[in-house]
Amino acid sequence: MTAFFSIYKGYFRTALAIQFQYRIAMLIWLLGGIIEPLMYLVVWRTVAQQQGGAVGDYAVNDFVVYYIAMMLVNHGTFTWIMWEYDHRIRMGQFSALLLKPIHPIHSDIADNIGYKFLTLTVLGPTAALLAWFFNATWQPDLWTLAAFVPVLFLAFLMRFFWEWTLAMLAFWTTRVDAINQAYFVIVLFFSGRLAPLDLFPQVVQSVAAILPFRWMLAFPVELLLGRLTPGELLIGIGAQLFWLIAGYLSLQLIYRAGIRRYAAFGA
Amino acid sequence: MAESPVIQIDELSKIYTVTEREAGLVAAMRSLVKRKTRDVRAVDGISFSVSEGEIVGFLGPNGAGKTTTLKMLSGLLYPTSGRATVLGFRPWERNRDYLRRMTLVMGQRNQLVWDIPVIDTFELNRAVYRIPEAEYTRTVGVLTELLELAPLLRKPTRNLSLGERMKCEIAAALLHRPWVLFLDEPTIGLDVTMQRRIRQFIAEYNQRTGATVLLTSHYMADVEALCKRVIVIHHGKLLYDGDLSGLADRFAPFKTVEVELQNGAGGRPLDRYGEVLVQSEGRITLRVPKVETATVTGRLLAELDVVDLTVQDPPIEDVIEQVFSQPDGATSHLPGTVADAPFDSQKQ
Amino acid sequence: MRYFRLFATYLRLGVLGELEYRANFWINLLQSLLELGVALGGLAVVFTHTDNLGGWQPDELLALVGVYFLIGGLIRTLIRPSMSKFMEDVRQGTLDFTLTKPADAQVLVSIQRVEIWRMVDVLIAIPVLSTALLRLGAQLGPAETLTFAVTLLSGSLIIYSFLLMLSTCAFWFVRVENIQVIFMSMWQAGRWPVSIYPAWLRAVLTFLVPVAFATTVPASAVSGRITTATLFGSIALAAALLLVSRWFWRLGIRFYSGASA
Numbered sequence: 001m002t003a004f005f006s007i008y009k010g011y012f013r014t015a016l017a018i019q020f021q022y023r024i025a026m027l028i029w030l031l032g033g034i035i036e037p038l039m040y041l042v043v044w045r046t047v048a049q050q051q052g053g054a055v056g057d058y059a060v061n062d063f064v065v066y067y068i069a070m071m072l073v074n075h076g077t078f079t080w081i082m083w084e085y086d087h088r089i090r091m092g093q094f095s096a097l098l099l100k101p102i103h104p105i106h107s108d109i110a111d112n113i114g115y116k117f118l119t120l121t122v123l124g125p126t127a128a129l130l131a132w133f134f135n136a137t138w139q140p141d142l143w144t145l146a147a148f149v150p151v152l153f154l155a156f157l158m159r160f161f162w163e164w165t166l167a168m169l170a171f172w173t174t175r176v177d178a179i180n181q182a183y184f185v186i187v188l189f190f191s192g193r194l195a196p197l198d199l200f201p202q203v204v205q206s207v208a209a210i211l212p213f214r215w216m217l218a219f220p221v222e223l224l225l226g227r228l229t230p231g232e233l234l235i236g237i238g239a240q241l242f243w244l245i246a247g248y249l250s251l252q253l254i255y256r257a258g259i260r261r262y263a264a265f266g267a
Numbered sequence: 268m269a270e271s272p273v274i275q276i277d278e279l280s281k282i283y284t285v286t287e288r289e290a291g292l293v294a295a296m297r298s299l300v301k302r303k304t305r306d307v308r309a310v311d312g313i314s315f316s317v318s319e320g321e322i323v324g325f326l327g328p329n330g331a332g333k334t335t336t337l338k339m340l341s342g343l344l345y346p347t348s349g350r351a352t353v354l355g356f357r358p359w360e361r362n363r364d365y366l367r368r369m370t371l372v373m374g375q376r377n378q379l380v381w382d383i384p385v386i387d388t389f390e391l392n393r394a395v396y397r398i399p400e401a402e403y404t405r406t407v408g409v410l411t412e413l414l415e416l417a418p419l420l421r422k423p424t425r426n427l428s429l430g431e432r433m434k435c436e437i438a439a440a441l442l443h444r445p446w447v448l449f450l451d452e453p454t455i456g457l458d459v460t461m462q463r464r465i466r467q468f469i470a471e472y473n474q475r476t477g478a479t480v481l482l483t484s485h486y487m488a489d490v491e492a493l494c495k496r497v498i499v500i501h502h503g504k505l506l507y508d509g510d511l512s513g514l515a516d517r518f519a520p521f522k523t524v525e526v527e528l529q530n531g532a533g534g535r536p537l538d539r540y541g542e543v544l545v546q547s548e549g550r551i552t553l554r555v556p557k558v559e560t561a562t563v564t565g566r567l568l569a570e571l572d573v574v575d576l577t578v579q580d581p582p583i584e585d586v587i588e589q590v591f592s593q594p595d596g597a598t599s600h601l602p603g604t605v606a607d608a609p610f611d612s613q614k615q
Numbered sequence: 616m617r618y619f620r621l622f623a624t625y626l627r628l629g630v631l632g633e634l635e636y637r638a639n640f641w642i643n644l645l646q647s648l649l650e651l652g653v654a655l656g657g658l659a660v661v662f663t664h665t666d667n668l669g670g671w672q673p674d675e676l677l678a679l680v681g682v683y684f685l686i687g688g689l690i691r692t693l694i695r696p697s698m699s700k701f702m703e704d705v706r707q708g709t710l711d712f713t714l715t716k717p718a719d720a721q722v723l724v725s726i727q728r729v730e731i732w733r734m735v736d737v738l739i740a741i742p743v744l745s746t747a748l749l750r751l752g753a754q755l756g757p758a759e760t761l762t763f764a765v766t767l768l769s770g771s772l773i774i775y776s777f778l779l780m781l782s783t784c785a786f787w788f789v790r791v792e793n794i795q796v797i798f799m800s801m802w803q804a805g806r807w808p809v810s811i812y813p814a815w816l817r818a819v820l821t822f823l824v825p826v827a828f829a830t831t832v833p834a835s836a837v838s839g840r841i842t843t844a845t846l847f848g849s850i851a852l853a854a855a856l857l858l859v860s861r862w863f864w865r866l867g868i869r870f871y872s873g874a875s876a
Contacts, residue, residue, distance in 0.1 A: 032800040038816070039804045043657075046811045047665045055664045133813075178642035185649040194653065195660050281873070343711050345873045359872060366717035378712035382632040394624040395716045395723070397617065 007102065011110030030119050033075050034126055036193065041067035044195065045134070056199050062225065064134040066196055068127050069221045074193070075123050076116060076152050077159045077216055081108055082180045085167035094262065105164060105251075112160065144223055147233055151220050154240040159216045161247030168251075171258035186211075192218025212243040271355075272316035273447060273479040274340065279349035280503075281310040281335050309335040311503035312349065322473050322480040324494030324511070328591045332503040333483045337449045340481070341371040353447055367396060370445040372437055374452035379424040385435045386420040389442060396443040403442065410438040413468055430461035437465065441472065448472075450482040454489055466492050487583045501591060515580040518590045522560050523579050524553045529572035540567060549574070554581075621718070622726045629729030643732040647684075647739050654680045654806055669811035671838075674750045676808070679834035681744030683806050686770060686829045688736030690802070694775055695795055696728040698782040705785045710871070721864050725779065744837075751838060762846060763836045769853035770829035776856035777825055779864060786867040798824065805830035828852060 044063040048055045088094045097104040166183060170176050188194050191213035197205050208214040219236045222228050287303045310332040317323050327333050338344040340351060342358040351358060356365035379388045393403045411417050414434045419427060454462040466489055473480055484490055490497060497514060499507040507517060528549045537543055540563050541555035555563045560578060567573055633639060662673050701724045704710035713723050781798065805826040809817050821827040828849050835841045
């Protein structure tokens with residue numbers, strides 16, 4: 001464990017340094033993470049205003065808080081690893097990673113976390129600014145805030161494992177771009193980013209509950225909004241743990257198969 | 268040819284401004300605000316000219332400024348100062364007529380489109396260079412024959428081996444029958460057989476078309492086979508311009524003397540004849556200052572039981588290595604370098 | 616004229632290249648259908664809770680979605696792949712080959728890769744747009760058709776110039792290919808009429824990232840709500856951006872070749 005700690009420390013340092021070097025790219029990703037929630041915030045706020053102040057049990061202010069929270073949670077959990085892997089394998093950089101005496105996922109995790117802490121310095125103020133601009137009011141319970149920390153961490157890990165798994169598809173197909181985008185569309189639909197899941201027909205809500213995506217995004221957001229009972233919180237954590245383990249196992253499986261294939265076909 | 272040379276360079280210089288950064292987070296933070304810069308003189312006032320039909324080897328260690336010079340000559344880089352004309356054009360104006368008459372091959376980079384058959388990239392170049400159908404067909408035919416491309420043309424680039432790809436790269440670069448060829452490491456990474464094939468082809472192309480070739484390579488075999496004349500640059504400065512054979516005279520004030528002795532050295536100290544490079548059984552290789560060669564061989568023959576004796580110039584690789592291993596600034600003090608000898612590139 | 620022939624060659628190569636990856640057709644189709652699903656699903660969810668959005672009727676928004684897919688298809692088929700290739704070339708140094716060709720480098724760079732399967736977006740756009748028009752019962756006379764065509768064309772040119780300028784930044788900065796990711800995420804905002812956004816965001820989407828001119832403006836031409844000022848503004852902006860992007864491109868090339876350094 002301590003060995004991992006020092007390795008991660010090293011990774012963080014280089015990850016931060018690299019992010020600074022690519023400062024423009026850093027801003028670009030960041031902006032992308034702000035636009036989408038902002039767009040849906042505006043759409044739903046408009047609808048709520050037209051409907052006399054509320055849609056379902058979401059008032060105008062609820063939409064504002066929902067999407068600002070969504071922006072933060074998405075920032076905390078998103079990865080760009082699928083594009084990264086596509087690039088690594090096409091450019092033959094993957095072999096270098098394999099030579100290191102450590103699983104490549106660790107540097108990716110460190111890279112990701114390093115990026116996020118760095119960009120929080122921009123995203124935090126942006127969120128505050130949007131809250132001020134749209135007159136958001138938010139009174140969280142203490143226990144939801146306490147629960148939010150582990151929930152967000154679980155969401156991050158499960159999303160990371162699943163998207164890393166998806167990234168491994170680059171071993172089998174040369175153009176994963178389309179798959180990635182298809183994945184993003186599905187996530188958009190079932191994670192509560194398009195609209196709060198409560199506003200969807202019951203069928204969609206049921207499907208969303210079965211799929212992992214809700215538990216990556218909508219669940220932490222709803223927790224922050226104080227819309228969950230302690231019982232629902234426990235169910236959610238259970239679902240997260242289930243998908244986390246499933247993600248871990250599929251990662252192991254597909255990674256091994258991918259390495260075998262990579263070894264067979266070469267760089 | 269008595270006419271003006273195909274390539275003419277005067278006092279050409281290129282200075283890059285590079286950003287520097289120290290390791291570490293603090294430095295990274297600092298670089299976010301202000302980046303430290305430093306000037307690098309990649310090419311530092313070189314002059315030479317190349318006549319029509321010549322194949323000139325352009326030598327120098329990594330970072331000597333070879334590629335930068337080639338890039339300036341092919342119109343990709345503006346010089347910081349100095350003049351250059353190729354075929355009467357100033358390259359960096361990138362006149363269409365100039366671009367149509369020259370070509371650039373970079374051994375480390377591909378212009379072939381990765382996913383489609385080679386012949387389709389050729390088609391693309393035909394469209395870009397507006398090569399008439401008949402001429403195109405003929406050129407492809409000739410190149411296919413010379414480079415043995417027939418089995419490769421229908422394959423997608425990604426399925427070719429490195430050597431096959433290079434052959435196709437070269438063919439793609441020659442479809443428009445350029446008059447001037449800039450070849451930057453065309454044989455890099457290839458096996459010996461393939462290097463020889465490419466070499467033969469370049470020589471053949473030069474002979475058939477009379478095209479002018481400026482070639483860089485790390486493989487001295489390429490240079491020895493193709494170039495009568497070499498230009499050596501180091502740290503952006505021109506060190507030597509002249510016959511390949513003159514290079515050894517200039518930079519290696521030594522000869523190697525190989526003697527075979529009847530009864531071996533027999534414990535006699537041999538270093539009084541010269542520096543002993545190799546000693547095995549009865550064979551001894553000595554390095555002897557050029558001026559003393561006659562005296563030393565005389566003494567060897569007189570004092571020892573010599574079965575066989577040969578005097579040679581050191582291998583060209585060793586000469587080159589010796590030139591480049593000089594510490595920075597020291598090169599100009601070598602005997603016979605441009606610094607203290609009169610500049611006599613066109614001595615033959 | 617010769618650049619049309621060149622484009623035809625690239626198109627042919629695009630078809631050939633993509634034939635190698637036939638599965639991509641199905642993946643793209645799937646992806647486009649999914650995205651259409653999101654667009655229509657989004658509309659459906661919104662319109663289960665309201666009957667108009669900022670004054671736009673459902674069918675007018677459907678027309679907007681059609682335009683969004685049409686222009687999006689153009690971006691994905693030609694502009695984005697070409698620009699990606701260009702930025703990759705800058706990083707790998709293979710742009711040198713393009714620059715040594717005796718043709719206009721900007722044109723070469725802009726048409727150099729065609730991802731033919733991405734045209735499914737266009738194929739999807741046509742029935743969506745037709746449905747919307749039929750349901751709107753819009754009487755598309757020659758004047759309206761012409762206005763629509765003109766706004767579509769100037770919208771496309773605006774987007775092209777804009778993306779070219781973004782990509783040209785590759786001469787100065789590494790890893791700018793991510794700019795396209797950000798653009799595409801901004802581009803999504805065009806699925807909704809810009810009039811619903813707060814003023815500052817509307818300004819951003821109109822002038823900073825000219826999404827509005829490629830989506831909202833042509834769609835409002837179809838639904839007959841376009842003003843003359845908007846129409847001519849769109850044409851003028853297209854012309855201006857073409858010139859500016861051309862200038863910026865040359866600046867980039869000069870920087871790349873060290874002329875301005």
